[in-house]
Amino acid sequence: MRILAFGLAALALILMLCISGCTSQSPQTVTTPVPTTSPPTVQPTPMTTQQAAPSLTGTTWYLVSLNEGDASLSTKPGTTITAFFDAQGKVSGSAGCNQYTASYEATIAGLSIGAPASTKMNCNEPAGIMTQETVYLSAIQGAATYSLSGDTLTIKDSGGKALLTYSTVPPYQMTPAPLTGTMWYLNSYVDSKGKPWTTGSANPISIQFADDGKVSGNAGCNSYSGTYTITGNSISMSGFATTLMYCGEPGVMDLESSYLGVLPIMKVYTISGNELTLSDGVGKITLVYDTTK
Structure with missing residues (x-):
């Protein structure tokens, strides 16, 4: 009888342990809340573009004034004199009436321009246009140095005297x-x-x-x-x-x-x-x- 009572007690203990194991709580899953604030957006810094200053080559230069002797003369109203220096050593443009071209050499130390060749037209208006053209085509051959300041090109002789002054803007549009x-x-x-x-x-x-x-x-x-x-x-x-x-x-x-x-x-x-x-x-x-x- 004692053995039977002991066995029944052991069986009861085993059943209690099983019931306890079956009723234990399952492990809880902890979820991390998702932040509601978005990370800051990095805005790209816009690039600013600066207009390059005009250079001797690749720019159409409009004559503003030329020197004859000690006198500075403005280009005559109704005339346009230009100079375009390409990268192959040629300068060309309008002398007011005729088109011209000449060879040139530009270095850090100076500028030299050869004798220009031109077309052979004759213009009657405005008065003095042909004289102005002759003075210009002669003056350009005296080039020894040049300087650039903003939109202005100045060609000078060997003594540093200004011979020709150009601008990137036609003088009568200024x-x-x-x-x-x-x-x-x-x-x-x-x-x-x-x-x-x-x-x-x-x-x-x-x-x-x-x-x-x-x-x-x-x-x-x-x-x-x-x-x-x-x-x-x-x-x-x-x-x-x-x-x-x-x-x-x-x-x-x-x-x-x-x-x-x-x-x-x-x-x-x-x-x-x-x-x-x-x-x-x-x-x-x-x-x-x-x-x-």
């Missing part, structure tokens, strides 16, 4: 510089006897017209001031006063005296692009300024 508020620098001066004067290098001659009717500038050595009135393209200047300094650079005081003497008799002004011309109205005396110091 927005004219305003008469007032602009500092104008004398480029060339031809007196009543037809004598061209060369401006001094120490102090460039300048003139500036203010909105209140006052005119001022530097005459090469001394500063000056006066008054002016304009009606259309007519101009009148008077009441000049100057400082009383003396400058020893040869020719400066003579040029200053002559320059100050003709200002009161200037009667007409014209502006073409960045160039101002004052004249006596009959073509004997001309003062040509531009905005380049």
